[in-house]
Amino acid sequence: MSAPTTKWEPGFYNEKHSFVYRYGEDLLQLLAPNPQQRILDLGCGSGQLTYRISKMAGETVGMDSSAEMIADARIKFPKLEFHVGDAADFSFQKKFDVIFSNATLHWVKDHCGAISCMYGNLNPGGKIVLEFGGKGNVQTIIHALRSVLRKRGYEQQSGLELWYFPSVGEYSTKLESAGFRVIFAEHFDRSTELADPDSGIKDWLSMFTGPFFTGIPGDHKEEILNEVQQKCREQCWHNGKWYADYKRIRVIAIKE
Numbered sequence: 001m002s003a004p005t006t007k008w009e010p011g012f013y014n015e016k017h018s019f020v021y022r023y024g025e026d027l028l029q030l031l032a033p034n035p036q037q038r039i040l041d042l043g044c045g046s047g048q049l050t051y052r053i054s055k056m057a058g059e060t061v062g063m064d065s066s067a068e069m070i071a072d073a074r075i076k077f078p079k080l081e082f083h084v085g086d087a088a089d090f091s092f093q094k095k096f097d098v099i100f101s102n103a104t105l106h107w108v109k110d111h112c113g114a115i116s117c118m119y120g121n122l123n124p125g126g127k128i129v130l131e132f133g134g135k136g137n138v139q140t141i142i143h144a145l146r147s148v149l150r151k152r153g154y155e156q157q158s159g160l161e162l163w164y165f166p167s168v169g170e171y172s173t174k175l176e177s178a179g180f181r182v183i184f185a186e187h188f189d190r191s192t193e194l195a196d197p198d199s200g201i202k203d204w205l206s207m208f209t210g211p212f213f214t215g216i217p218g219d220h221k222e223e224i225l226n227e228v229q230q231k232c233r234e235q236c237w238h239n240g241k242w243y244a245d246y247k248r249i250r251v252i253a254i255k256e
Contacts, residue, residue: 025052027102027129027131027250028049028052028053030129030184030250031053031098031129033053033056033057033098034056034057034058035056035057035058036058036097037057037059037097037098038057038058038060038061038094038095038096038098039053039059039060039061039096039097039098039099039100040061040063040092040098040099040100041060041063041100041101042063042087042099042101042104042105042118043063043064043065043087043101043102043103043104043105043107044062044063044069044070044073044082045064045073046072046073047069047072047074047076047080047082048076049102050062050073050077050080050082051076051080053100057098060081061080061082062080062081062082062083063087064084065085065086065087065107066084067084070082070083070084087101087104087105087107087108087117088108088110088111088113088114088117089110089113089117090117090121091120091121095121095122095123095126096121096122096126097122097123097127098122098126098127098128099118099121099126099128099129100128100129100130101128101132102130102131102132103132103133104132105130105132106132106134106137106163106164106165107162107163108164109161109163109164111171111174112174115174115180116178119179119180119255122255123255124255125254125255126254126255127252127254128175128180128251128252128253128255129251129252130249130250130252131248131249132249133163133165133246133247133248133249134166134167134171134247134248134249135165135166135167135170135187136245137163137245137246137247137248138244138245138246138247139245140232140235140236140245141204141228141232141236141244144231145158145205145209145224146158147231148224148227148231149224152220154215157212157214157215157216158212160212162209162211162212165247167187168185168186168187168249168251171185172185172251175253179255179256180253180254180256181253181254182251182252183252183253183254184251184252185249185250185251185252186249186250187247187249188247188248188250189245189246189247190246190247190248191243191246192243192244193241193242193243194241194243194244196242197240197241197242199229200236200241200242200243201225201228201229201232201236201242201244202225202229205225205228205229206225229242
């Protein structure tokens with residue numbers, strides 16, 4: 001089954017999934033932007049981190065595949081430069097000193113294309129600073145979703161492969177094969193609190209797994225969401241709150 005395009009809703013994203021860019025603020029410490037740098041925020045979403053970077057960098061550009069997110073970013077931050085583009089197929093005439101990416105590259109199935117584009121759009125000696133989902137990311141939630149879909153006869157939907165969650169060794173090797181020198185790489189657990197104590201897992205599924213529900217009637221979808229949330233309770237419900245079992249990769253690499 002080919003993956004349908006994920007539809008992003010900026011309002012829902014910012015209201016209940018702002019943890020995505022809030023956690024990304026920690027990554028800015030590794031980025032350490034300065035006024036001499038031109039920086040690309042790859043997969044910028046609605047631009048919150050792009051704006052933060054722009055306060056410290058010389059030039060900042062945001063790019064995202066979602067036209068809806070870019071439209072929202074342009075409204076929020078009208079003085080910044082934003083583009084709609086494909087992370088696996090992009091080219092800027094003026095290259096960058098740094099490419100920054102938070103919570104994006106696991107959405108890019110053509111990871112080799114993305115690595116090649118990042119390398120090609122950097123100045124010599126430029127670097128990438130990345131964080132995205134790693135091996136085992138949201139495993140509890142996705143296993144529960146696949147199980148419930150199969151049980152209800154949605155075999156085709158249950159087999160959808162929507163993300164790329166590599167091990168740190170696998171991804172570092174691909175970067176090195178493309179010509180990067182990896183200077184920092186880690187894989188770590190980050191249990192992530194979800195916004196709504198009543199519907200945290202359901203909201204997460206509604207935001208991030210829409211293609212799994214292609215062709216499923218609305219009443220069945222709601223039943224599936226409820227069943228998946230209940231199935232996740234033992235592992236994802238703690239002290240009155242829902243948590244997603246995130247596992248992340250962080251990488252810094254230099255173009256040589």
